[in-house]
Amino acid sequence: MKILVCITNVPDTTAKISFTDNDTKLNKNGIQYIIGPYDDYALARGVELKEQFGGAVTVLHVGGAEADPQIRKALAIGADDAIRVNCDPLDSYFVASQIAHIARENSYDLILMGRESIDFNSGVVHGLVGEMLGIPSYSPVMKLDIEGSTATIAREIDGGKETLSAPLPLVLGCQEPISEWKIPNMRGIMTARTKPLLVVEPVSVDDMTVPEKYSLPAPKGACKMIPASEAETLIKLLQTEAKVL
Amino acid sequence: MSVLIFVEIDNGTIKKTSLEAIAYGAKIAEKTGGNATVLALGAADATELEKAGFYGANRVLHASDAKLAHENSLAYADVLAQAAAKEDSKIIILAKSGLGDAVAARAAAKLKAGIVSGVTELPEINGAFTVTRSIYTGKAFATAEIKSDVKILVIKKNAIEVDESQLSTSTAIVEAFAAALRDSDFTATVGQVEKASSELSLTEADIIVSGGRGMKGPEHWQPLLDLASALGAATGCSKPVSDLDWRPHHEHIGQTGIKVAPNIYIACGISGAIQHLAGVNGSKCIVVINKDPEAPFFKAADYGIVGDVFEILPKLTQAAKNLK
Ligand SMILES: Cc1cc2nc3c(=O)[nH]c(=O)nc-3n(C[C@H](O)[C@H](O)[C@H](O)COP(=O)(O)OP(=O)(O)OC[C@H]3O[C@@H](n4cnc5c(N)ncnc54)[C@H](O)[C@@H]3O)c2cc1C
Ligand SMILES: Nc1ncnc2c1ncn2[C@@H]1O[C@H](COP(=O)(O)O)[C@@H](O)[C@H]1O
Numbered sequence: 001m002k003i004l005v006c007i008t009n010v011p012d013t014t015a016k017i018s019f020t021d022n023d024t025k026l027n028k029n030g031i032q033y034i035i036g037p038y039d040d041y042a043l044a045r046g047v048e049l050k051e052q053f054g055g056a057v058t059v060l061h062v063g064g065a066e067a068d069p070q071i072r073k074a075l076a077i078g079a080d081d082a083i084r085v086n087c088d089p090l091d092s093y094f095v096a097s098q099i100a101h102i103a104r105e106n107s108y109d110l111i112l113m114g115r116e117s118i119d120f121n122s123g124v125v126h127g128l129v130g131e132m133l134g135i136p137s138y139s140p141v142m143k144l145d146i147e148g149s150t151a152t153i154a155r156e157i158d159g160g161k162e163t164l165s166a167p168l169p170l171v172l173g174c175q176e177p178i179s180e181w182k183i184p185n186m187r188g189i190m191t192a193r194t195k196p197l198l199v200v201e202p203v204s205v206d207d208m209t210v211p212e213k214y215s216l217p218a219p220k221g222a223c224k225m226i227p228a229s230e231a232e233t234l235i236k237l238l239q240t241e242a243k244v245l
Numbered sequence: 246m247s248v249l250i251f252v253e254i255d256n257g258t259i260k261k262t263s264l265e266a267i268a269y270g271a272k273i274a275e276k277t278g279g280n281a282t283v284l285a286l287g288a289a290d291a292t293e294l295e296k297a298g299f300y301g302a303n304r305v306l307h308a309s310d311a312k313l314a315h316e317n318s319l320a321y322a323d324v325l326a327q328a329a330a331k332e333d334s335k336i337i338i339l340a341k342s343g344l345g346d347a348v349a350a351r352a353a354a355k356l357k358a359g360i361v362s363g364v365t366e367l368p369e370i371n372g373a374f375t376v377t378r379s380i381y382t383g384k385a386f387a388t389a390e391i392k393s394d395v396k397i398l399v400i401k402k403n404a405i406e407v408d409e410s411q412l413s414t415s416t417a418i419v420e421a422f423a424a425a426l427r428d429s430d431f432t433a434t435v436g437q438v439e440k441a442s443s444e445l446s447l448t449e450a451d452i453i454v455s456g457g458r459g460m461k462g463p464e465h466w467q468p469l470l471d472l473a474s475a476l477g478a479a480t481g482c483s484k485p486v487s488d489l490d491w492r493p494h495h496e497h498i499g500q501t502g503i504k505v506a507p508n509i510y511i512a513c514g515i516s517g518a519i520q521h522l523a524g525v526n527g528s529k530c531i532v533v534i535n536k537d538p539e540a541p542f543f544k545a546a547d548y549g550i551v552g553d554v555f556e557i558l559p560k561l562t563q564a565a566k567n568l569k
Binding site: 011013014017019037038091092093096118119120121122123124125126127128130131132134136137138139140142152156157158159160161162163164165166167175176177206207208209210211212213214215216217220221223224225226227228231232233234235236237238239242244245 | 255316318319322342343344346348349350351353354355357359360361362363375379380381382383384385386387389390391392393399429430432436437438439440446447448452476494495500501508509519523526529530532533544545546547548549550551552553556557563564565567568
């Protein structure tokens with residue numbers, strides 16, 4: 001089975017976000033980068049499926065060289081090789097076009113992604129790639145099993161879940177509890193150093209959206225404390241003061 | 246030219262977040278001088294669909310093919326692209342949800358449209374078409390210009406203020422839409438569907454009462470459920486609570502769970518870890534009840550009560566009942 005896992009390189013969840021260059025660039029100072037947490041689930045399940053059925057896992061990242069440590073980490077976790085499309089991606093359409101291009105050249109049985117990236121939180125790259133390749137896409141997938149050329153998945157729907165089975169190839173956006181995050185072991189880290197990381201240039205795509213500027217939310221006002229002995233007054237305050245009830 | 250609004254149907258009626266999308270699309274149509282047309286798929290009563298007019302829509306295209314009754318993002322995107330082509334729509338609006346994002350994405354690839362998901366306010370249209378959306382899980386906003394001819398916006402809850410007392414009184418005209426369905430969109434076999442149909446959905450709810458590990462165990466949830474029912478609220482929980490199976494997984498709120506944006510979020514015995522806050526920072530008003538005055542959640546709260554949830558919840562429930 002040939003599996004492609006698409007990973008993002010994103011600021012750690014606890015990172016404090018601020019901007020520089022007249023609010024046009026993220027201030028990367030002091031920010032620790034990680035593999036997107038949902039992508040990490042996709043990677044873990046991809047590696048498990050490879051161990052079960054044989055084949056190979058390729059990790060793909062669309063972005064600059066600053067992601068290389070995270071790509072190496074994915075290799076240490078168990079991916080066999082990696083591709084990085086060297087660019088500074090503008091938007092989801094651009095990213096999806098690059099992923100679709102790589103996928104067309106290599107025909108994978110499964111393309112696993114995270115349910116969403118935690119920087120742009122769009123949750124659209126899997127759908128875009130699926131349509132660009134003319135194959136189904138499903139998200140968020142919480143359970144994935146393969147039998148022959150059919151995938152059985154459980155996915156979250158509004159207020160519940162649904163199971164469905166569909167023929168491969170598929171594009172899937174993953175989330176827990178599809179698998180448990182894997183931590184690289186010493187042997188993995190050693191072998192990752194020599195696994196191939198292919199760097200390719202992007203294919204050209206029309207500009208769909210162009211970023212202009214970033215901003216931060218207005219600072220939160222102070223929290224109004226209500227003594228526990230007068231807890232019931234909260235309901236009145238929500239009605240008359242906050243006017244949300 | 247029309248603004249096309251894709252709506253989600255639940256039990257034959259238009260979902261609340263989709264009604265917001267209609268109001269949002271109608272505002273853009275007003276600015277750009279076009280019609281606001283709604284696309285509804287699956288089983289729905291014409292009398293329900295007409296109500297799109299109250300939110301500013303002129304027409305509703307209804308594709309009622311029985312094959313569309315079950316949620317299918319592949320087929321829905323196909324029908325959306327067909328409707329957009331037929332109506333010559335250059336602006337397409339959807340409400341953010343798992344389904345909304347999936348339909349929007351696939352339609353964007355079909356229509357070669359720029360897509361922006363997580364939009365938080367109306368676009369600016371003066372020559373350039375710029376939109377602002379939420380990024381870094383609510384920690385910041387990004388403004389971008391959409392350059393493509395066709396533009397798809399997936400809007401977050403509360404991207405527009407809808408005043409229910411100021412709605413239009415005219416209904417929309419409902420027309421049948423004959424969509425061409427492709428077999429390739431129906432290759433999946435749907436198995437089990439587990440849906441708590443009576444429950445209020447978290448993404449739609451105006452009020453959410455949510456519990457953390459401070460609730461001590463599943464057998465202690467009743468006081469929380471009582472407050473939720475007195476307020477007409479949906480219920481949520483923190484990640485450890487669903488990991489421990491105290492509550493179902495689909496109630497788990499946060500960075501790795503559902504992101505919610507209610508008017509009121511009441512957190513009971515939740516410490517306020519950053520991963521939890523990532524799922525609730527779109528809320529209008531946050532209330533925190535925690536026995537530890539140092540709990541980080543208070544920093545993100547509008548109202549706080551330091552105390553034991555089991556003493557405070559019944560008091561709130563009583564006060565909520567007294568309101569009615
Ligand atoms: C990558 C990653 C992703 C994560 N994603 C999520 C996510 O999506 N959602 C999420 O929720 N968490 C997530 N977490 C976990 C998160 O970091 C916290 O561990 C979790 O939110 C804590 O849950 P809690 O507040 O219920 O429990 P605790 O941290 O144990 O807090 C319990 C609170 O209850 C209070 N309390 C106890 N008894 C009472 C009482 N009788 N009355 C009043 N208050 C009481 C305590 O003072 C305490 O503040 C994630 C973690 C990681 C590493
Ligand atoms: N720059 C990128 N490189 C590789 N994969 C990506 C990139 N951006 C997004 N993805 C994948 O698409 C998923 C959804 O991203 P998004 O639509 O941005 O929320 C992510 O979880 C990744 O798996």
